[in-house]
Amino acid sequence: MKNASIEDRTLKGDFQGTSYNLRVFRFGSGKAGAPKAYMHAALHADETPGMLILHHMLPKLQAAAEAGLIDGEIVVLPQANPLGGAQVLFQDTHIGRFDLATGQNHNRGWELLPAEVVAEIETVLSQDEAANVAHIRRIVGAAVAAREPNTALERFRKEILLLSHDADIVFDIHCDDESGRHLFIIPEQWPDWEDIARASRSQVALTAADSGGGSYDECLSTVWTRLQARFPNHPIPLACPAATFEYAGRSDVEDDVAAEDAQHLFSVLCSRGFINMEPTPLPDIKVEGLPLEATDMLRVNTPGILTYRVAVGDEVTKGQHVADIIDPTELDPAKARTPIHATTDGFILSRRTRKLMFPGESIMKIVGREILDSREGGYLLED
Numbered sequence: 452m453k454n455a456s457i458e459d460r461t462l463k464g465d466f467q468g469t470s471y472n473l474r475v476f477r478f479g480s481g482k483a484g485a486p487k488a489y490m491h492a493a494l495h496a497d498e499t500p501g502m503l504i505l506h507h508m509l510p511k512l513q514a515a516a517e518a519g520l521i522d523g524e525i526v527v528l529p530q531a532n533p534l535g536g537a538q539v540l541f542q543d544t545h546i547g548r549f550d551l552a553t554g555q556n557h558n559r560g561w562e563l564l565p566a567e568v569v570a571e572i573e574t575v576l577s578q579d580e581a582a583n584v585a586h587i588r589r590i591v592g593a594a595v596a597a598r599e600p601n602t603a604l605e606r607f608r609k610e611i612l613l614l615s616h617d618a619d620i621v622f623d624i625h626c627d628d629e630s631g632r633h634l635f636i637i638p639e640q641w642p643d644w645e646d647i648a649r650a651s652r653s654q655v656a657l658t659a660a661d662s663g664g665g666s667y668d669e670c671l672s673t674v675w676t677r678l679q680a681r682f683p684n685h686p687i688p689l690a691c692p693a694a695t696f697e698y699a700g701r702s703d704v705e706d707d708v709a710a711e712d713a714q715h716l717f718s719v720l721c722s723r724g725f726i727n728m729e730p731t732p733l734p735d736i737k738v739e740g741l742p743l744e745a746t747d748m749l750r751v752n753t754p755g756i757l758t759y760r761v762a763v764g765d766e767v768t769k770g771q772h773v774a775d776i777i778d779p780t781e782l783d784p785a786k787a788r789t790p791i792h793a794t795t796d797g798f799i800l801s802r803r804t805r806k807l808m809f810p811g812e813s814i815m816k817i818v819g820r821e822i823l824d825s826r827e828g829g830y831l832l833e834d
């Protein structure tokens with residue numbers, strides 16, 4: 452293949468004789484100074500919609516690369532997480548969200564900017580914005596390359612960061628449980644990312660400067676916003692805008708829909724200068740950008756059977772009875788039922804497919820427009 456390659460990277464497992472394979476697709480001429488895009492799916496390894504979208508993306512990128520229409524590089528991992536991919540239990544349950552060995556959520560606890568890296572960056576900053584970007588990427592990349600991972604999980608994360616830390620744009624493609632489409636970005640990316648939000652046919656772009664969990668996309672984008680805040684007298688752009696896309700629910704896997712989604716993302720890569728082709732029209736929809744602190748995640752504090760009184764997409768008002776938790780061991784029907792009420796005006800973004808719930812679990816997201824006291828400055832993610 453001209454200007455395209457398939458690379459298999461071996462990740463040593465945590466037991467003698469075990470290993471994983473990370474398959475990396477690269478497209479483009481790789482000219483110095485030309486832009487780089489990075490996209491992967493299934494960091495949460497049981498989330499299927501993104502794998503199918505990137506499956507449909509690969510031949511488009513191959514054709515563009517072979518025609519010499521990609522000056523820089525586009526790196527694609529349709530299945531980013533072989534560790535999580537292999538965690539199938541009893542032909543019934545796929546544990547793709549958490550690493551079984553450590554309990555680590557695969558999309559939490561990512562970090563590129565420890566104090567010693569910031570200290571080194573401070574010594575090289577100047578008034579030259581392009582030089583600052585190059586220095587920051589070099590120092591951050593060298594720090595990742597110098598990591599000496601002990602576990603398969605750490606080796607995996609090092610590889611992903613080596614592949615993506617110097618990209619000019621990053622798409623991290625996920626899905627929710629039962630859900631409308633949405634994406635998570637930092638506030639600095641809105642409304643600039645309105646076109647990309649439309650390309651993903653999202654209902655809403657949820658923005659947070661720091662959602663508190665060290666998600667993969669924030670680990671990349673906030674390198675730049677954190678350095679901007681730390682060094683306000685030096686020009687530092689947002690050199691790696693990134694997003695977590697939630698392509699609806701885990702069961703929303705349709706071949707024709709995914710093919711259209713791939714085309715829309717491909718179109719954005721054209722309009723934003725990663726591919727030298729005319730973009731195709733994006734969906735003509737309106738996407739709202741709203742602070743994640745205005746989205747409530749309703750949780751339950753008692754075990755029981757979950758029943759909903761509202762569907763995904765429904766508008767609700769604060770105080771509205773939206774769900775019940777039912778204790779089947781209670782004889783009195785009234786006592787058995789714990790009503791759950793909406794805590795904000797808004798619309799139902801997501802629900803759970805599992806209907807037997809345990810204390811502390813989140814049962815739905817309600818997207819509101821007013822920042823909630825209970826959410827402000829706190830941990831904003833589901834788990």
Ligand SMILES: [Zn+2]
Pocket residue numbers: 495498558625626
């Ligand atoms: Zn996910």
